[in-house]
Amino acid sequence: MADAIRTLTGDQTGLDADDDFSLPGWIYRDADFHDVEREVIFRTSWQIVCHNNDIPNPGDYHTFNFLGESVVVLRGEDGVVRAFHNVCRHRAARLLDGDVGNCGKRIVCPYHAWTYNTEGALTGVPYRKEFPDFRLADYPLLAVEFEIYHGFIFIRLENNGGPSVAQMMAPYEHEIEPYRLEELVPLGRVTMRPRAVNWKNVGDNYSDSLHITVAHPGLTRLFGYGYGLEAKEWVDKMWGYLIDPPSKNLSERFYQKYLPEVPHLPADRQRLWTYFKLWPNQAFDIYPDQIDFMQWIPTSPTESVIREIAYVHPDERREMKAVRYANWRINRQVNIEDKALIERVQQGMNGKAYSTGPLGKNEVSLRSFARRIRSLIPESRLAQAPAAGWKGRRAVPMK
Numbered sequence: 001m002a003d004a005i006r007t008l009t010g011d012q013t014g015l016d017a018d019d020d021f022s023l024p025g026w027i028y029r030d031a032d033f034h035d036v037e038r039e040v041i042f043r044t045s046w047q048i049v050c051h052n053n054d055i056p057n058p059g060d061y062h063t064f065n066f067l068g069e070s071v072v073v074l075r076g077e078d079g080v081v082r083a084f085h086n087v088c089r090h091r092a093a094r095l096l097d098g099d100v101g102n103c104g105k106r107i108v109c110p111y112h113a114w115t116y117n118t119e120g121a122l123t124g125v126p127y128r129k130e131f132p133d134f135r136l137a138d139y140p141l142l143a144v145e146f147e148i149y150h151g152f153i154f155i156r157l158e159n160n161g162g163p164s165v166a167q168m169m170a171p172y173e174h175e176i177e178p179y180r181l182e183e184l185v186p187l188g189r190v191t192m193r194p195r196a197v198n199w200k201n202v203g204d205n206y207s208d209s210l211h212i213t214v215a216h217p218g219l220t221r222l223f224g225y226g227y228g229l230e231a232k233e234w235v236d237k238m239w240g241y242l243i244d245p246p247s248k249n250l251s252e253r254f255y256q257k258y259l260p261e262v263p264h265l266p267a268d269r270q271r272l273w274t275y276f277k278l279w280p281n282q283a284f285d286i287y288p289d290q291i292d293f294m295q296w297i298p299t300s301p302t303e304s305v306i307r308e309i310a311y312v313h314p315d316e317r318r319e320m321k322a323v324r325y326a327n328w329r330i331n332r333q334v335n336i337e338d339k340a341l342i343e344r345v346q347q348g349m350n351g352k353a354y355s356t357g358p359l360g361k362n363e364v365s366l367r368s369f370a371r372r373i374r375s376l377i378p379e380s381r382l383a384q385a386p387a388a389g390w391k392g393r394r395a396v397p398m399k
Contacts, residue, residue: 016371016374018356018370018381019370019371021357022366023200023373023380024356024383024384025348025352025354025355026382027200027373027377027385028201029349031301031388032388032390032391033301033380034298036379036391038067038298043067043157044158045156045162045281046147046155046156046164046278047064047155047295048153049062049153050152050153050190051151053151053185053311058077058118059077059102059104059118060074060102061073061075061101061102062153063099064155067157069085069157071083071084071157072095073153073155074118075118076118077117078119082119082120082143082146083145084142087141087142089141090139091112093111095110112126116140121136121137122137144156145157145159147164147165149165149166149169150182152293165278169276171232171233172232172237175274180264181311185311187312191309192307193305194303195296195339196303196346197303197304197342197343198349200369201342201349202296203280203296204345204366205338205342205345206275206283206296207229207236207238207277207369208365209362209363210363213225215338215341216334218249218334219240221247222240222242222330223241223242223243223273227239227240230364233368234279235279236276236368237274237275238274238277239272239273239274241271242271242272242273251329251330254323254326255330258326260317260323262313270288273285273286274286280372281296281298282294282295285331287327289320289323290327291311292311293308294306294308302350310324352384356383
């Protein structure tokens with residue numbers, strides 16, 4: 001297998017032999033590739049859970065199910081946020097239920113009533129005579145690495161020495177700062193939208209600028225032909241400025257006309273939509289009126305779920321409330337269009353006819369993403385899938 005994989009050429013940060021081509025279709029459906037991705041990409045990547053203001057009070061928690069792991073982000077009685085595996089140290093029972101809640105001053109396992117405080121320490125065990133040589137201090141909740149970036153809480157299951165979220169976003173810190181993300185509050189709740197596509201197809205479509213004028217007439221009416229795109233090492237950026245000619249669509253025209261001034265934003269951001277896609281599977285949609293996060297999570301080789309929620313700065317102006325509703329209507333239509341597009345692509349990837357396709361010189365985000373996938377999983381350089389079970393015969397270790 002190793003002989004069939006083309007090697008890197010040029011310097012370590014330069015182009016390689018495959019740089020002008022897309023990733024092969026087989027990795028968008030292959031079960032072995034999916035298993036390798038879970039270990040090599042997702043267990044070591046940062047994943048957004050919620051915002052600080054989703055858990056404002058002591059005992060408030062937010063759970064996150066990912067790769068078969070249940071993680072809970074919890075605000076302790078001391079006001080400090082922590083992240084734990086949502087698993088009892090006795091018999092592995094799930095401790096806290098639901099997406100959100102408040103556990104009060106303690107967490108009690110519903111199986112055997114082992115009790116933990118909100119700082120994660122084990123404080124009580126019934127039937128202590130059953131455990132004669134037992135020390136409570138030896139069995140705290142298992143901590144999960146986390147990072148709070150401008151109020152947003154990320155977790156990482158395994159640390160492989162990769163950058164922090166702040167380091168990933170560093171090239172755009174000056175652009176993020178004016179939005180005062182720390183002050184955001186949730187608008188509604190987290191929604192989960194299943195998609196019958198490989199997770200990579202969701203991300204590829206998100207950072208594909210060439211389809212905007214073809215498949216999204218609404219965005220073209222809003223931005224004209226001025227949609228921008230660039231790729232940094234860990235983050236892609238897309239953007240568009242609202243144009244003045246009124247759209248023929250009612251929601252779009254309303255948004256153009258009534259979008260109010262946002263006092264904390266500089267003039268050049270009052271009518272700017274910016275999208276930041278973070279490696280490997282999440283993004284921030286940053287509008288003057290609200291900010292959304294979007295996360296596409298793999299659930300099988302050909303299925304994923306899109307997890308998202310909107311956040312806003314408190315604003316009681318009628319025009320702001322109306323504009324936020326118009327924003328939702330505009331992007332609901334974009335989501336409908338994107339769903340149809342990625343399903344078309346997945347149908348093609350599910351067959352064996354497609355191997356790879358050429359990438360345009362301006363498809364910089366697709367090039368950057370493909371380059372990283374190839375560096376992490378060299379089998380992705382193969383035009384066709386190896387025989388089933390290839391992950392057990394890998395020429396390079398998974399970690």
